[in-house]
Amino acid sequence: MPGTIAPPEIELIIEDFRGGGGGGGRPPDGGDDGDDGDFDRQRRRQPVSSRRFSTGIAIAMVSILMFFMAMASAFLVLHHGSHVWVAVHLPRILWANTAVLLGSSFLLERARVRFSQGDDRGFRKLWSVTTVMGFLFVAGQLVAWRQLAAQGVYIASNQASSFFYVFTGAHAVHLLGGVAALLFVLLRDFEKSQISVSLAAELTSYYWHFMDGLWIFLFALLYLGK
Amino acid sequence: MVTHDGDANQPETSRGRFVSRFLFSTDHKVIGLGYLWLALVSVFLGMAMSLVMRIHVVWPGAHIPFLAALGNAPERYTTLPLLHGSLMVFFVLTAAPQLGFGNYLLPLQIGAREMAFPVLNLCSFWVSVVSLFGMTAAFFTGPQQGITIWIVSVGLFLAAALCSAIIFSVTAIDLRAKGMTLPRMPLTVWAWLVNAILGMLIFSILLASCVGLLSDRIFSTRFFSAATFLASQTTNAAANPLPALWQRLFWFFAQAEVYIAMLPCFGFVSHLIATFSRKPVWRERLVVLALCAVALVGFCVWGQHMFSSGLNPFSPLVFSVLAASLGLPSAILVVSWFATLWKARIHLNTSLLFALGFVSLFLSGGLSGVFLTRRGLTSQTGGEDFVAGHFHLVMGVAATFAVLAALFFWFPKLFGKRLNESLGKTHFWLTFAGVYCVFMPMHWLGLISQSAKNAGADLSSIAAWIGPARSFITAGIVITVFAQGIFLINFLWSLLRGERVKEDNPWRATTLEWSVGSPAPQDNFGDREPGVYRGAYEFGVPGVGEDFIPQHIAPDRVAKAN
Numbered sequence: 001m002p003g004t005i006a007p008p009e010i011e012l013i014i015e016d017f018r019g020g021g022g023g024g025g026r027p028p029d030g031g032d033d034g035d036d037g038d039f040d041r042q043r044r045r046q047p048v049s050s051r052r053f054s055t056g057i058a059i060a061m062v063s064i065l066m067f068f069m070a071m072a073s074a075f076l077v078l079h080h081g082s083h084v085w086v087a088v089h090l091p092r093i094l095w096a097n098t099a100v101l102l103g104s105s106f107l108l109e110r111a112r113v114r115f116s117q118g119d120d121r122g123f124r125k126l127w128s129v130t131t132v133m134g135f136l137f138v139a140g141q142l143v144a145w146r147q148l149a150a151q152g153v154y155i156a157s158n159q160a161s162s163f164f165y166v167f168t169g170a171h172a173v174h175l176l177g178g179v180a181a182l183l184f185v186l187l188r189d190f191e192k193s194q195i196s197v198s199l200a201a202e203l204t205s206y207y208w209h210f211m212d213g214l215w216i217f218l219f220a221l222l223y224l225g226k
Numbered sequence: 227m228v229t230h231d232g233d234a235n236q237p238e239t240s241r242g243r244f245v246s247r248f249l250f251s252t253d254h255k256v257i258g259l260g261y262l263w264l265a266l267v268s269v270f271l272g273m274a275m276s277l278v279m280r281i282h283v284v285w286p287g288a289h290i291p292f293l294a295a296l297g298n299a300p301e302r303y304t305t306l307p308l309l310h311g312s313l314m315v316f317f318v319l320t321a322a323p324q325l326g327f328g329n330y331l332l333p334l335q336i337g338a339r340e341m342a343f344p345v346l347n348l349c350s351f352w353v354s355v356v357s358l359f360g361m362t363a364a365f366f367t368g369p370q371q372g373i374t375i376w377i378v379s380v381g382l383f384l385a386a387a388l389c390s391a392i393i394f395s396v397t398a399i400d401l402r403a404k405g406m407t408l409p410r411m412p413l414t415v416w417a418w419l420v421n422a423i424l425g426m427l428i429f430s431i432l433l434a435s436c437v438g439l440l441s442d443r444i445f446s447t448r449f450f451s452a453a454t455f456l457a458s459q460t461t462n463a464a465a466n467p468l469p470a471l472w473q474r475l476f477w478f479f480a481q482a483e484v485y486i487a488m489l490p491c492f493g494f495v496s497h498l499i500a501t502f503s504r505k506p507v508w509r510e511r512l513v514v515l516a517l518c519a520v521a522l523v524g525f526c527v528w529g530q531h532m533f534s535s536g537l538n539p540f541s542p543l544v545f546s547v548l549a550a551s552l553g554l555p556s557a558i559l560v561v562s563w564f565a566t567l568w569k570a571r572i573h574l575n576t577s578l579l580f581a582l583g584f585v586s587l588f589l590s591g592g593l594s595g596v597f598l599t600r601r602g603l604t605s606q607t608g609g610e611d612f613v614a615g616h617f618h619l620v621m622g623v624a625a626t627f628a629v630l631a632a633l634f635f636w637f638p639k640l641f642g643k644r645l646n647e648s649l650g651k652t653h654f655w656l657t658f659a660g661v662y663c664v665f666m667p668m669h670w671l672g673l674i675s676q677s678a679k680n681a682g683a684d685l686s687s688i689a690a691w692i693g694p695a696r697s698f699i700t701a702g703i704v705i706t707v708f709a710q711g712i713f714l715i716n717f718l719w720s721l722l723r724g725e726r727v728k729e730d731n732p733w734r735a736t737t738l739e740w741s742v743g744s745p746a747p748q749d750n751f752g753d754r755e756p757g758v759y760r761g762a763y764e765f766g767v768p769g770v771g772e773d774f775i776p777q778h779i780a781p782d783r784v785a786k787a788n
Contacts, residue, residue, distance in 0.1 A: 051400045052342045052343070052396045052397075052400045052401065055395070055396045055399055055400050056342065056343065056392055056393075056396045059391075059392045059395050059396065059423075059426060060392055062426065062427070063388055063391070063392065063426045063427070063429075063430045064430070066426075066427050066428075066430040066431055066434075067430040067431070067433060067434045068434075069431075070430065070431040070434035070435065071434050071437075071438070074434075074435075074438065074449065078449070155441070155445045155447055156445055156446045156447050156448070159447075159448060159449070162441065162445075162447035162448065162449060165445075166437065166438070166441055166447070170437065
């Protein structure tokens with residue numbers, strides 16, 4: 001009968017499918033498009049695929065990078081266009097802080113090597129040291145702030161100092177997120193978690209190195225921007 | 227970082243049931259509906275404000291009870307457009323097509339059980355709610371304090387939108403069902419994905435400028451100099467030029483924001499036109515490329531402005547118009563819509579009417595954009611009404627039409643009921659006529675006031691035209707707002723006692739969300755992970771019983787049906 005809304009054939013198809021009939025387990029003919037492979041095997045019946053975490057971290061890092069790039073371009077535009085740019089005398093302790101941060105990144109990698117060798121105690125020890133160094137870096141930044149304030153250079157003193165305080169502040173906030181991730185790996189009971197220690201450690205290390213590189217970039221910008 | 231919503235399937239106690247089911251559910255469907263309700267409240271608030279503004283323009287001395295109680299300072303009036311704009315742009319145009327429909331439909335269309343990070347998703351939703359309250363509260367406090375609250379609220383919204391953008395991208399990239407390859411993704415999913423990636427880039431830029439602005443206000447730094455932000459909101463913006471840096475960062479965002487609102491709408495319109503024409507999307511892959519190109523252009527066109535020295539606030543708009551309306555990607559989209567409609571047996575229901583309305587508004591907005599590229603028009607205040615008309619037509623109204631089209635289409639999926647068709651059609655025609663009556667004379671008003679500045683113009687005859695034109699616009703707004711009353715009645719009435727949808731797939735659509743019951747069950751596809759066997763637009767296939775094959779039907783079953 002032409003013109004009916006749902007002819008019997010298609011109804012039959014749909015019911016057959018939804019009834020969960022015998023042939024339901026057959027794989028789709030998607031072999032030609034290269035999306036299958038280990039990804040599909042891995043997520044079969046697992047509640048959560050782990051790939052989402054790596055993708056999420058990667059995208060979050062791009063997003064954070066955009067945030068700092070907007071600030072950096074503001075810095076360059078204002079610096080370039082200003083006739084009365086007053087340079088900030090950067091405190092010496094920033095060099096020490098940078099060294100601490102670079103060292104923490106190095107230790108983090110050592111910790112991951114220990115983990116892959118199966119040395120769990122060594123991993124936890126090195127990881128704890130990394131975490132402490134993260135705190136040390138933030139504390140060092142606070143000292144730098146206090147030193148500047150002691151010189152009478154406050155956030156509103158001039159544009160260069162504003163940028164210094166905002167750059168370091170925003171970076172410290174993001175870095176504390178990394179410290180939280182470091183602590184998470186140390187304290188989390190991974191028996192109950194949906195992700196493994198190795199994945200959590202790997203993703204944390206990406207973020208931590210990213211924070212590291214970001215600081216080098218900002219430091220270079222502030223230093224060369226004098 | 228994010229815990230899995232483990233107890234979603236366990237029986238709930240009746241105490242806290244409402245709270246866990248509706249307020250703090252990590253279910254993507256509940257969150258999506260939450261965003262849609264937020265948008266509905268905001269759109270009616272924003273519309274009421276535009277009505278107040280129009281009344282104020284035509285009868286400046288009119289006594290408006292609501293505003294009189296707040297004091298009659300000029301700042302009070304200037305905060306009104308600010309609130310109107312922020313509610314409409316953030317909570318309607320950004321939230322409804324992407325966060326509302328996207329949250330509800332994205333996992334269903336790609337065959338996933340949930341969005342990628344459900345708890346983070348829930349948090350972003352509630353941060354958005356707080357931000358809405360903050361923006362509204364800003365209106366009721368004094369201007370100085372209010373603007374700080376407003377900036378904080380915008381910052382909160384941006385942070386939430388950033389998290390949502392990450393969630394959307396990860397979901398579309400990593401959580402697709404077996405067989406749902408990239409070429410098989412529906413265009414709506416493509417649009418949401420591309421939009422999420424664009425949003426992830428530009429929201430962080432505006433967030434950075436918000437941080438700078440906030441630091442200016444709280445720590446009295448001078449990133450954006452001492453000019454108050456309110457100054458930019460006066461009707462005479464050009465008389466009060468903002469610091470260059472603010473303009474750059476703000477327009478970087480504002481320009482791309484146009485695309486943020488439009489991209490999901492392109493997806494909706496392509497999807498709906500194909501479904502109701504019963505034809506595959508014309509050159510589907512080209513359309514996907516066009517969507518990507520729109521985002522790319524939206525992002526890059528600004529770069530050109532960023533490094534150029536021009537600081538005319540309207541010039542980025544010109545670039546945006548050039549890119550959006552005259553650029554190749556938009557042309558491809560428009561051609562694809564018409565080619566899909568060409569010689570099709572069109573089912574002209576309300577949903578398709580709104581989609582076609584979108585195409586019409588998009589085209590006429592684009593045409594008026596051609597005039598905007600004229601240098602004389604855009605400079606200074608002359609083109610202001612013109613720009614207002616153009617901007618509203620292209621971005622605000624067109625996007626709203628696409629959202630309404632989507633609402634009429636997916637209402638059965640969201641609530642298991644249909645919206646009333648005859649009320650819907652009345653609503654459509656009144657709104658369609660109304661918005662043209664409002665925004666076309668507004669263009670014209672812009673042209674008149676521009677010509678008034680020319681030497682030797684007959685000022686008295688021009689002035690005689692402006693008053694009636696303004697009254698006409700106001701009358702048009704009253705009619706349009708009245709038509710939205712019809713929509714509200716239709717919406718609420720259909721929600722409470724509308725006609726139930728009997729079959730699962732009332733529109734005979736192909737995508738996965740129609741393979742489950744309506745409204746979608748809590749666990750989406752149940753224990754079975756859906757398999758996808760074909761592209762999203764297999765309409766008009768010869769030799770099968772019906773004229774379409776849903777994505778989840780295996781080839782051997784199609785053969786069996788024959």
